Amino acid sequence: MAEVKKLKTRDEIESKYKWNIEKVYEDVQHWEKDFEKLKNQALKLKEFSGKLKDPKELLSYLKLKEEVSRLAEMIFVYAHLRADEDTANTTFQTLKNKIDGYLAELGSMNAFFVPEILSLPEEELRKNIKEIKELNMYDFMIEDILLMKPHVLSKELEEVLASVSDCLDAPSNIFGMLTNADMTFPVIKDEEGNEVELTEVNYGTFIRSKDRRVREEAFKALFDTYGKFKSTLTSSLTSSVKNFIFSSKTRKYESALESSLKPNNIPVEVYHNAINTINKHIDSLHRYVRVKKKLLGLDEIHMYDLYVPVIDIPKEHIEFEDAVNIVKDGLKPLGEEYLNIFQEGVNKGWIDVFENKGKRGGAYSWGCYDSMPYVLLNYNYNINDVSTLAHEMGHSIHSYYSRKDQPFIYANYTLFCAEVASTTNEALLIHHLIDKEKDENRKLYLINQELEQIRTTVFRQLMFAEFELVVHESIEKGNPLNNNDLCTIWHDLNVKYFGPDMIVDKEIDMEWARIPHFYRDFYVYQYATGYAAASAFAKSILEDGEKAVERYKGFLKSGGSDYPINILKKAGVDMTTPKPLEATINRFNELLDMLEK
Template identity: 50%
Template sequence: MIENKNNKLPKRKEIEQQYKWKLEDIYASNDEWEKDFVKVKELIPQMAQYKDKLADSSTTLLQALKLSDELSSLTERVFVYARMRRDEDNTNATYQALADRAKSLSIEVSGALSFITPEIISIPEQKLQEFLNKEPELEVYNHYINEILRQKKHVLSSNEEALLAATGEIAGAARDIFTMLNNADIKFPNIKNEKDEEVELTKGNFIHYMESGDRRVRQDAFKALYSSYIKQKNTLAASLNANVKKNIFYSRARKYPSALEASLDPDNVPKSVYDNLINTIHNHLHLMHRYVALRKKVLQLEELHMYDLYTPLVKEMNKHIYYKEALEIVEKALQPLGDDYIKALKMGFNEGWIDVYENEGKTGGAYSWGAYTTHPYVLLNYQGTMKDVFTLAHEMGHALHSYYTNKHQPYIYSQYKIFVAEVASTVNESLLMHHLLKNTKDQNEKAYLINHYLDEFRGTVFRQVMFAEFEKIIHEKAENGEALTPQLLSDIYHYLNVQYFGDQMFVDSEIDMEWSRIPHFYNSFYVYKYATGFAAATSLSRQILEEGQPAVDRYIGFLSSGDSDYPIEILRKAGVDLSTPQPIVDALKVFEEMLDQIEKLLL
């Protein structure tokens, strides 16, 4: 099959088999899926026999944990298959039903397993240690049990925990209100496109218009979008304020010094990592200001506005990259990762891991997913652009991370933390960028690639750290009793934009309301992980290119670690110490080198 070049999407059945993932590797048929669904239903009541019994003996504890793993792993397999079948074509009623049933089953299983952590916490530590010493098979659960005990001081009495659990739906109200307002109720004015045709502005096409080469279109889209948010500023401020107060309530209930520290604790990340990140970026904002000045000069603007940030400095290469070509490019780019990695990569390319092309009803975007007991899968919507090649490398990074983790870790440690999740994908992108820059003689292509990198860096590091700093400031103000009014939120946001972008940027008043449309602010203190992940990946990819095999061995060890240790420790073993500012500094050096190169090419 050659990529679809007309406007009509093919139906699922029209896509050639070689370009579809093989979900038959999970279940050969829906009947096989049904058998495991029934099996999970039968296993759920068996968990009840261990309730209030985990302290009885080391054997009882081991049996309960083994059954929990079996139940969780099987449920994961059932859930993943149903959801990925639905993602092939969301209009397929059969798989809509399977996905709904799998979701309900997953909730039921979570409820059946919910007694385990509180019960382990209630066992005296000396007794737990005796269990571990007596039962060799419990050794595998050592880190899991220690992690539960580490957070013991923040676990409340059973009655208090029950009360906190009962507030769950209320706690999600702020996010739910924001989601409904942001996705369902808010409407944007029409604007005129490059052909002077009236078009509806949506959140989905906003970035498309912000990337437009026509400055009038960019400005109209920018002002139209933010005019709608400004009209809702009081409601949006109230919902964000409620979310911040929820975080403070839970952090105080669990006896944390602050909402930030409560958020970092599940990953065992010290507050100094968060503070180091912000301080290091502050010390290097001159690089961001240089990038802004470059943008202003290349676009030949007297004033650079916020709506000029997304339009490319270099026109996208319009050559079509066929999927087979993309596979070859990515394979060559990742050769520094060694024979074993390439062997696994080619398995992914050739053995039905990837769903390649768009079809009617298929879920948009791209992701990597899978179940512990099967190989990973990758969903693409491949169009043949250079961005799609980077997406392929990115998602295969996730897939190979899961492949190595599942190969080397027991189920209990197979779900690696978000803190490290973006590292493997970004290492692949870094190696791809290095390969492409090294092998191109076309100066325009080189400039395009460097522009792509700088924009990725700006969005993933500078922008996310600015978001992280905004979250820190508003939580601290609320913790000190200040009211988060729309004006205060906008003033803080305006100040940060001026600080981060520098005096070559005209900070439009509309951008002061950007805080009101960022969904990540309802998953508080999350965005900093994008920046640390990017920095770690930049450092690791450089080590791999410069050191060779020793760095590769450490990196494969990282991919194989899953959740068997704390994220900071796993990265430290790989050669990146995020407890110091050094990886951030190293990443910023790469940004500076790229900036030097593009200035020579474009100025």
């Protein structure tokens, strides 16, 4: 009998493949010492309450707040990274729990700041900021707070809203409990005829199965189960939407959409433009369906055929060092400085490479203003892992530039910008891999990978965004929606998006019910806008060379020093126009041309 291959423990992983976390704290004793220091320093914050009218006191408070925040970040990052190395290590789990518990307390010590700033006479506040040189850099931060003044309520009403926040979150919690804990799916037969209990996790494998019977069986079993709970799921989603509308009206926004976008100063036109643009070019997705139907050799294409790969390639084994070289080759258009930073990250211990027993799954980029960027991987030697390396290092190098060029208060970038740098790296890498690939089958596989990325990140997410808009606007107008209404809206959108070749099976009508992001209002469109911005950057970098690279690096260096729309516009990507999204759709069409040849 073959020996079972066991997962390595943390100690068995070579140090060159582990992040250099000791650069944050040498050991737990140093961490504990700083934690005590943090708790003592933070107490001084409360002493500034009621004194911020005096510009010298305001400056002293902001300096102390930065000092406390930077220390808290270091403590927080160390505890969480160590805890993620081995989730069974009780020492580091304890550190994590200690700082997590303390941060709520720290937040309450700073809670007076925004209400007090908003209570001050605006012109006097602006005058003080201009006249005191050291306060100048806080100008954008203060203006951002003042922008929200029309939507900040009285102290009493804010307290009331805060006290019912748990109740307002109840629909999301009910959805989570129902779909994660209470809902069970039937047993189906896999490719070998074995009986397997269907779950949300293994559904992703079954829907990509080469065996069409398996795909269809999994598809019907999943959505028929959701259908049995459609009244409850309709109630949870519409209640969530009503709660969001209630909050937006209470805060005097013109619409729920405005209340979601305005805090980042994003015009509502950006949302509408994205949906309108995708609708103008919906025939590109119809063409994709036709091409996929042909390549799969199907007489009819159904919704359960969408995820099956059209091309197979032999399993690969790519060593991590080779992955680094592949990514660097793909990122050569970004220039020597960028590649040197990338290599510095590899050499100096930014990356925790391999899976070990107890290590957290997935991948992320993290760190803080006073640490190096850190990347968690669970590298498993395939091409998707190579792409993940490019993606996460995109985040980390964005953070590296941002922290190097911005003061602490502007070093963090918004969610609207967060996925741009990571996706730009992925776009440059896949362009490079497709262009240099000589093996026809492998080239087609890579082309299909990028097509699927655009289909799922741009077309699919904007279909989701359109559904959200229809539902919110209907309820805002006082039109209640029942389960048949939601299913009809979803069915009609699928018919529109996938076109005449697609048989839109009735089971898909319940798909809206399994999307957790619908409980975070108007969130999903940012996947599409982020991808479109990245696609536009990649195209200009490849076509315009050094000038485009410098503009792009300007974006990476901007952090949160301005609103995301302005930061992108300065770098040459105007998200208030359809151009970035149109560039992505043009790339989609180019890839379809390659696939059809």
